[in-house]
Each structure stands twice: as structure tokens, then as C-alpha cells.
Amino acid sequence: MLFEVTCLCGWTCRGSEDEVIAQVQEHGRSTHGIETSADEVRATWHAVEPDVTGE
Amino acid sequence: MSTGDEPPAEPVVELGPPISEVAWSPELSTQSLEVLILTLEDAEPVWLKPEHADSLRVGLPATARPGDVVLDTLGRYTLTPRVVHSTSWRHEEGRVVLSYIAVVEPPSGLPEDTLARTPVARADLARGDATAPPPEIGVLQVIEHALRHLSWLVQDDPAIGEALPDWRPILERYQPEPFRALG
Numbered sequence: 001m002l003f004e005v006t007c008l009c010g011w012t013c014r015g016s017e018d019e020v021i022a023q024v025q026e027h028g029r030s031t032h033g034i035e036t037s038a039d040e041v042r043a044t045w046h047a048v049e050p051d052v053t054g055e
Numbered sequence: 056m057s058t059g060d061e062p063p064a065e066p067v068v069e070l071g072p073p074i075s076e077v078a079w080s081p082e083l084s085t086q087s088l089e090v091l092i093l094t095l096e097d098a099e100p101v102w103l104k105p106e107h108a109d110s111l112r113v114g115l116p117a118t119a120r121p122g123d124v125v126l127d128t129l130g131r132y133t134l135t136p137r138v139v140h141s142t143s144w145r146h147e148e149g150r151v152v153l154s155y156i157a158v159v160e161p162p163s164g165l166p167e168d169t170l171a172r173t174p175v176a177r178a179d180l181a182r183g184d185a186t187a188p189p190p191e192i193g194v195l196q197v198i199e200h201a202l203r204h205l206s207w208l209v210q211d212d213p214a215i216g217e218a219l220p221d222w223r224p225i226l227e228r229y230q231p232e233p234f235r236a237l238g
Binding site: 003004005006007008009010011012024031032 | 073074075076087104105106107108110111112113114131132166168169170
């Protein structure tokens with residue numbers, strides 16, 4: 001499954017779960033001075049729907 | 056110099072979770088929402104522009120109603136909506152972008168490093184051919200179009216008119232010249 005994430009500041013990213021977690025962590029670190037673990041990033045996510053490819 | 060053993064520094068700001076997370080696939084013709092948030096400041100329109108994007112884009116899940124997603128988005132900034140209305144769409148980078156104008160109560164504050172108060176500048180509308188869209192459409196042109204749309208709605212739609220009494224003097228500037236005498 002692929003995800004698209006929008007931050008409150010307008011920054012967006014897309015990719016697989018691992019890619020998005022890495023991008024969110026880097027964005028939080030470089031732009032907002034926030035360090036987050038992968039689990040913390042996952043904990044902020046709401047439920048998402050699978051895409052039509054079923055991945 | 057950091058040794059890497061210290062605990063993480065205190066965050067500079069506390070951000071909430073992302074405002075949208077939706078499944079996405081590059082193989083699909085996807086769509087996204089563009090939320091253009093306007094408010095008044097000293098009786099002039101101000102755009103609450105995202106700090107790190109040209110405009111605020113949020114994913115639109117297939118089962119979600121766009122207007123509900125816009126309201127949810129405003130709630131993430133604790134903004135109070137007065138009018139939420141879809142005003143235009145455009146095709147951009149393989150996806151349809153559905154633009155909503157959201158007029159909100161002047162906020163007492165905004166989450167740090169998220170939205171910036173930006174004066175609304177006038178812009179020429181993007182024009183295409185009679186059967187084709189403009190080759191390029193800028194965000195300021197989308198806002199210009201949206202305000203012209205609102206200038207009509209505030210006169211034609213009682214709900215919009217009642218919601219935006221203090222916007223009438225501003226929206227009169229956005230009326231096409233031939234219609235100004237008809238209000």
C-alpha cells in the first residue's frame with residue numbers, strides 16, 4: 001500500500017509505509033526540530049483504505 | 056558537538072499528526088483537495104498560506120465527501136468556518152485538483168510554523184481556449200476566481216450572504232463591471 005501524507009505546514013510526501021515514515025521523520029527533524037520514532041509516526045496515522053491494486 | 060548518546064532535544068514546536076494520510080497509487084487518476092483558507096485582518100482579506108507549500112493540498116479518500124474533508128482540515132488548525140465552497144478544479148500532474156475556498160473567523164492564533172498570514176493580491180484570471188483550459192493556472196489566479204465566485208454567491212445565495220456580511224465591501228471589488236450597478 002502506498003500513502004500520501006500532508007503535514008500541518010503544507011508539506012506532503014508519498015510512498016510506501018517505510019518511505020513515508022522516513023520522509024516524515026526527516027521533515028520533522030529538519031523543519032520542525034522534532035525527533036520521532038517510526039512507531040510514533042505510525043501512531044499518528046489514521047486508518048487508511050487499501051488502493052485498488054490490493055497491495 | 057553531539058555524541059549521539061544524548062536524548063533528543065526538546066522539539067522547537069509541537070505539531071499535531073498529519074492532516075491527511077490516504078492510500079495513494081501512481082497508476083490511478085487520483086484527485087486531491089486544495090483548501091484555500093481566507094480570513095479578514097483589518098477589514099482586508101488575508102490568505103492563510105501553508106509555510107511549506109504553494110497551497111494546502113490534502114488527500115481525498117474515495118469514500119469521503121470533499122466538504123467534510125475540508126471541515127476536518129480546518130478543525131486541525133482550530134479554525135472556525137464561516138463558508139466552505141468548491142470553486143474550481145484543474146488538472147495538474149496527472150491528478151484532478153478540486154479547489155475549495157474556506158472563509159474562516161479571524162483566528163486568535165495559529166499553530167507555529169504552519170500557516171502564514173499572506174495578503175491577497177489581485178491577479179488576472181487564467182484564460183484558455185473556448186474548448187480548452189488555460190495552459191497554466193497559478194494559485195493566486197485560483198483565489199481570484201474564487202473571490203469572484205463568492206462576489207456572486209454573496210448576492211445570490213442567502214446562506215452565503217448571511218454568513219459574510221462584513222465581506223460584502225470587499226467582494227464588491229470582485230464583481231464584473233457590468234454587474235456592479237445591479238446589486
